[in-house]
Amino acid sequence: MREERAAVICAPDQVIDRSFLERDGFGLRQIVPPGGTVVVASRGALPVAAVFAALDGWAARVDLVGPEGLGSAPDSAVVLVDDLGAHAAVMSGTAPPPGEAATRWRLRSSGTTGAGKTTDHSISALARTVRRPDGPGSAGAYRWGLLYPPTRMAGVQVVLQALFGGESVVDAAHLAGLEQRLEWFAAWDVNALSATPTLWRQILQLGHASGLRLKQATLGGEIADQRLLDAMGDRFGCRVSHVFASTEAGVAFSVSDGRAGFPRAFLHRGPRGIRLEIRDGVLHVHNPGSSRAEPDGFVSTGDRVTVVDDRVHFEGRVDGVVNVGGETVVPERVEEALRRHPRVHDALVVPRRNAFSGWILHAEVVPDGAEDGQLAGELRRQVREELGPAHVPARVVLVSQLRSSTTGKALRQ
Numbered sequence: 001m002r003e004e005r006a007a008v009i010c011a012p013d014q015v016i017d018r019s020f021l022e023r024d025g026f027g028l029r030q031i032v033p034p035g036g037t038v039v040v041a042s043r044g045a046l047p048v049a050a051v052f053a054a055l056d057g058w059a060a061r062v063d064l065v066g067p068e069g070l071g072s073a074p075d076s077a078v079v080l081v082d083d084l085g086a087h088a089a090v091m092s093g094t095a096p097p098p099g100e101a102a103t104r105w106r107l108r109s110s111g112t113t114g115a116g117k118t119t120d121h122s123i124s125a126l127a128r129t130v131r132r133p134d135g136p137g138s139a140g141a142y143r144w145g146l147l148y149p150p151t152r153m154a155g156v157q158v159v160l161q162a163l164f165g166g167e168s169v170v171d172a173a174h175l176a177g178l179e180q181r182l183e184w185f186a187a188w189d190v191n192a193l194s195a196t197p198t199l200w201r202q203i204l205q206l207g208h209a210s211g212l213r214l215k216q217a218t219l220g221g222e223i224a225d226q227r228l229l230d231a232m233g234d235r236f237g238c239r240v241s242h243v244f245a246s247t248e249a250g251v252a253f254s255v256s257d258g259r260a261g262f263p264r265a266f267l268h269r270g271p272r273g274i275r276l277e278i279r280d281g282v283l284h285v286h287n288p289g290s291s292r293a294e295p296d297g298f299v300s301t302g303d304r305v306t307v308v309d310d311r312v313h314f315e316g317r318v319d320g321v322v323n324v325g326g327e328t329v330v331p332e333r334v335e336e337a338l339r340r341h342p343r344v345h346d347a348l349v350v351p352r353r354n355a356f357s358g359w360i361l362h363a364e365v366v367p368d369g370a371e372d373g374q375l376a377g378e379l380r381r382q383v384r385e386e387l388g389p390a391h392v393p394a395r396v397v398l399v400s401q402l403r404s405s406t407t408g409k410a411l412r413q
Helices: 018-022 045-055 067-072 153-164 178-187 197-205 207-211 226-236 331-339 375-387
Strands: 006-010 014-017 037-040 061-064 078-080 104-108 118-121 143-146 168-171 192-195 216-220 239-246 250-255 276-279 282-286 298-308 311-317 322-324 327-329 344-354 358-367 395-398
Touching: 006 018, 006 045, 006 153, 014 018, 018 045, 018 153, 037 045, 045 061, 045 078, 045 153, 045 168, 104 153, 143 153, 143 178, 153 168, 153 192, 153 239, 178 197, 178 207, 192 197, 197 216, 197 226, 197 344, 216 226, 226 239, 239 298, 276 298, 311 331, 322 358, 327 331, 331 344, 331 358, 331 375, 358 375, 375 395
Parallel strands: 006 168, 037 061, 037 078, 061 104, 143 168, 143 192, 192 216, 216 239, 358 395
Antiparallel strands: 006 014, 104 118, 239 250, 276 282, 282 298, 298 311, 322 327, 344 358
C-alpha cells in the first residue's frame, strides 16, 4: 500500500498533498479577486479539489462545467483548466485569510434524458454525506477511484470525501476505457469505488474487476435494484452503499443495509437531519441551499417513488413517463422486469413516438451468456405477464453493452 497522505493522484503518477491544497499551494486566491467568479473547465480532479480547498468563502461563485462548458464562461470569470502548474509559481507560505463570500457552487446536470440544467448549492449542502474522520487512525481509510467527471455531482462527492473526510482520490481522467481505468486503480491499491449501476454491471462483466480489493462500493445516479446489490456483495465481499444525490436537490442520504430503496422511517426522521417528503408520488428533499428550492425549502427530485411495507422504492423519473395506448408506462419498471430474467445482465428501455399508440417501447438487452434465439420472445412474454400488454417492448435488440453518457448513466435519448 502506498502512502495515504495524498488528496489527488493523477497521471503520470503525480501526487498532490492535501496540505498543499489547504494552504492554497497553487496561489488561487492571488489570481481570483475576493468575490470573483471562477469557471472550472477541467477533465481532471485536481482543479476541482484545488478550488474547493482554497476558494470556498473567497469566490462569490464557482461554476463546475467541464471542458464542454467552457464557451459559457462569463467574460469576467477566472477560467481554470487541467494544468495548474503555472499558478504554483506564485505560491505563498501562508494562504490569505478567507473572505466573507457565501460561495455559490454551480453544477450542471448530465441531461441524460434532455438538456442539462444548472443549480447553485452551498458547500454544506454538497458535503452532507461526507464521512468525517472520527479520531486518530481513521483518516485515510479509503482510497477512492474516480470514474465520474469531477465537475458533476457524483464526482464532486468523491473529491469532497477525499478533502473533508481525510481520505484520498485516484484520478483516471487520462485514460479512456473502463478496463484501463480499473487496471490503473488496481495498480494504485484503490479500495473504494463509486459508479452508476450501469457502470457496475459493466465492471461485473470484466475479469479486471477481480484485481480490485474493495472495502467500499458505492452506487448512485440510477436506480439500484436488489439483484445488482446482491451481485456486488457476492463479488467484492465489501460494504455496498447506494447514495441519493441529484444536481437539482443536492445530496440527501446513503443506504448501506443491502436492500433496494430506503427505509420508510427516513420520511419521519432522515439521517443527519435530512427532511424528506413524498408529494403526489414524487420524492422531495429539504435543501434550502439549492437555488431550485421552493419557498418552504423543499426541492423536487423528479423521482417517482412508492411505499411498500417498511421500504420506499424508486420507480423512475417523472420526465420519462409515457402514455402507451392510454396506459401510463414507466420505462425503468420495464427494465427491472427484463433484468429479472435469469439470462439478462442489463437492459435499457427507450420510448419512441408512434402515430397510433402515442408511444412504443424500444428495448436494448445485454444477454448474460450465449443467445439461443429465443430470448427476445421470452422477454416479451415475461413483461406481459408481470406488467401487462402496454409495457411490452415493440422491439428487443440484443447488444454487448449499453450506451452510456460521460457520467456513466445509460443514455435514454
